[in-house]
Amino acid sequence: xxxxxxxxxxxxxxxxxxxxxxxxxxxxxxxxxxxxxxxxxxxxxxxxxxxxxxxxxxxxxxxxxxxxxxxxxxxxxxxxxxxxxxxxxxxxxxxxxxxxxxxxxxxxxxxxxxxxxxxxxxxxxxxxxxxxxxxxxxxxxxxxxxxxxxxxxxxxxxxxxxxxxxxxxxxxxxxxxxxxxxxxxxxxxxxxxxxxxxxxxxxxxxxxxxxxxxxxxxxxxxxxxxxxxxxxxxxxxxxxxxxxxxxxxxxxxxxxxxxxxxxxxxxxxxxxxx
Amino acid sequence: xxxxxxxxxxxxxxxxxxxxxxxxxxxxxxxxxxxxxxxxxxxxxxxxxxxxxxxxxxxxxxxxxxxxxxxxxxxxxxxxxxxxxxxxxxxxxxxxxxxxxxxxxxxxxxxxxxxxxxxxxxxxxxxxxxxxxxxxxxxxxxxxxxxxxxxxxxxxxxxxxxxxxxxxxxxxxxxxxxxxxxxxxxxxxxxxxxxxxxxxxxxxxxxxxxxxxxxxxxxxxxxxxxxxxxxxxxxxxxxxxxxxxxxxxxxxxxxxxxxxxxxxxxxxxxxxxxxxxxxxxxxxxxxxxxxxxxxxxxxxxxxxxxxxxxxxxxxxxxxxxxxxxxxxxxxxxxxxxxxxxxxxxxxxxxxxxxxxxxxxxxxxxxxxxxxxxxxxxxxxxxxxxxxxxxxxxx
Numbered sequence: 001x002x003x004x005x006x007x008x009x010x011x012x013x014x015x016x017x018x019x020x021x022x023x024x025x026x027x028x029x030x031x032x033x034x035x036x037x038x039x040x041x042x043x044x045x046x047x048x049x050x051x052x053x054x055x056x057x058x059x060x061x062x063x064x065x066x067x068x069x070x071x072x073x074x075x076x077x078x079x080x081x082x083x084x085x086x087x088x089x090x091x092x093x094x095x096x097x098x099x100x101x102x103x104x105x106x107x108x109x110x111x112x113x114x115x116x117x118x119x120x121x122x123x124x125x126x127x128x129x130x131x132x133x134x135x136x137x138x139x140x141x142x143x144x145x146x147x148x149x150x151x152x153x154x155x156x157x158x159x160x161x162x163x164x165x166x167x168x169x170x171x172x173x174x175x176x177x178x179x180x181x182x183x184x185x186x187x188x189x190x191x192x193x194x195x196x197x198x199x200x201x202x203x204x205x206x207x208x209x210x211x212x213x214x215x216x217x218x219x220x221x222x223x224x225x226x227x228x229x230x231x232x233x234x235x236x237x238x239x240x241x242x243x244x245x246x247x248x249x250x251x252x253x254x255x256x257x258x259x260x261x262x263x264x265x266x267x268x269x270x271x272x273x274x
Numbered sequence: 275x276x277x278x279x280x281x282x283x284x285x286x287x288x289x290x291x292x293x294x295x296x297x298x299x300x301x302x303x304x305x306x307x308x309x310x311x312x313x314x315x316x317x318x319x320x321x322x323x324x325x326x327x328x329x330x331x332x333x334x335x336x337x338x339x340x341x342x343x344x345x346x347x348x349x350x351x352x353x354x355x356x357x358x359x360x361x362x363x364x365x366x367x368x369x370x371x372x373x374x375x376x377x378x379x380x381x382x383x384x385x386x387x388x389x390x391x392x393x394x395x396x397x398x399x400x401x402x403x404x405x406x407x408x409x410x411x412x413x414x415x416x417x418x419x420x421x422x423x424x425x426x427x428x429x430x431x432x433x434x435x436x437x438x439x440x441x442x443x444x445x446x447x448x449x450x451x452x453x454x455x456x457x458x459x460x461x462x463x464x465x466x467x468x469x470x471x472x473x474x475x476x477x478x479x480x481x482x483x484x485x486x487x488x489x490x491x492x493x494x495x496x497x498x499x500x501x502x503x504x505x506x507x508x509x510x511x512x513x514x515x516x517x518x519x520x521x522x523x524x525x526x527x528x529x530x531x532x533x534x535x536x537x538x539x540x541x542x543x544x545x546x547x548x549x550x551x552x553x554x555x556x557x558x559x560x561x562x563x564x565x566x567x568x569x570x571x572x573x574x575x576x577x578x579x580x581x582x583x584x585x586x587x588x589x590x591x592x593x594x595x596x597x598x599x600x601x602x603x604x605x606x607x608x609x610x611x612x613x614x615x616x617x618x619x620x621x622x623x624x625x626x627x628x629x630x631x632x633x634x635x636x637x638x639x640x641x642x643x644x645x646x647x648x649x650x651x652x653x654x655x656x657x658x659x660x661x662x663x664x665x666x667x668x
Contacts, residue, residue, distance in 0.1 A: 002579075002598075009583075012580070012583065013584075013587065015653065018652070018653035019652075019653060029655070033575075033617050033620070033656055034616045036577065036596065036597040036598065036603065036604075036605070036616075036620050037577070038655055038656070040655040056653070057653050057654060057655035058653060058654070058655065059575065059576070059577060059620075059654045059655060059656055060577050060580070060598075061577050061578075061579035061580055061596070061598035062579055062580050062583045062598075064577070065580060065653075102598075136603075136604070137603065160603070164603050167603030167604070168603060168604055218385070219385065
């Protein structure tokens, strides 16, 4: 059973503003029944741009209902400009927090809000932006990148918790790892501390030892660190990896992705004969 | 608020008779059954008695009963033993709707070079026996087919499946965790080689299970250690748990008829009333042969976790196959395997009864659930009461 805050439970049991706004002029619909949650947000915005009325309809679990209820409460009386600044984290905070696996419920709220605002502004319902990454839940790279940026996500699991992407067949996990690395790289200059060579090598060794070698060993393989030259990580394959046809894939999709995630986003892994 | 417990496929209450039988072994009679002195020996005698009680429920003999720590351990032991004793064989036949104790193990085994065939089910959850027959090959080490499904209660023809396996010299295991105690089982007359039981599903405590291993079956232990269980499972016996499970099996034999008459009637009434009071609802697996205690009902256009938490407000305990309750983002693998549409799968609720349920409890559920569904549908964007006649055809 999920650990919900009292405020989530209270909003779930007594949802505020459930229903329809008949003369709504800002309507946002997101999600689908196949995905397991959907939200229709209906707003009435007056001439001065203030939100007079906010109601919702939702298909979803307790935290989806509570998030929708919270969002409508937050929106009432606000100007559109103020509303635009409400983030998914604000919705979660209003409820005293959501279980991490349920953060996507707050993201759904934020998406419905964006969609309602563009509807009000007369913009066509936003065409799906970007490329679908997660086929199971129809999540695009743009949506994933946005969630990574806004919530400072670092792992595939976190991306799944916030966007659902990767929660089905798991085929897109590599693609999500790449997106995380890409966003990290973009944001890197400001945030990233400089690593000395010795620090870098130490971190690579630690990551190999803790995160990488145990998985390879499970499949009868192994890997040794040979050298680190700048951002080039030279490794030698051992055991099953040395003879495995798929080892090249393992090197880039797993070893390199992991090292980029844990140590430095610009690392490249190369295999050297040993 | 009184608890109305209708989640007996998840776990059951310990029968008072069982608890009473166990208590001395948690207090004064703490001896180790392997010890030489009579303080331990008397516990050993009770364990032998428990073994007889379990064997009686299954139509087995005492040497065929191996006590374990849970149903999952029994399942793991059976499958891994089959692979280890038939070293050249690497193929496993199972179903798409197994419990994770079998399903996840098989997924793991693919990484170790095993080939897994998962037999599909039809829309009512019935096993595709033609596909099953075709998939048994000379390379097959074991077929593991559950006796009854935990989510829908649908019963598989395991006796027939076991015969087909035996004719081809293939070991047959069944996860009978949900079936034991609810439907009659006679292993004397069957071709089943191994069978798993979980204590806490039949009013014994958690932490005890059984693996039945037919005499003459090649066997490799899973838990390696002492000589306990005839060398087939190391580790000091969970004495109180085993003695409790023995008593629970004795009770189950006595209550089998009640389970299939009174409990079944309660389930049938619950099902009939809920279907007639809530439009756009259906029973998953309703067209198949099912356990007498289980019903899995889908309420279209609402989400399962929300239903469960509103039921919880009335003290009603049940479970759901919705994504939010399955611990993943997709609805239950069982309902997906059956091709239950998403509109239905997310709103599924499983009610599973036991001999401890009463008429009053069933009436209370019949009274409360329709208003819960109505409340949630009132703000579901997909619920258009006037258009439902068309939509329900999907």
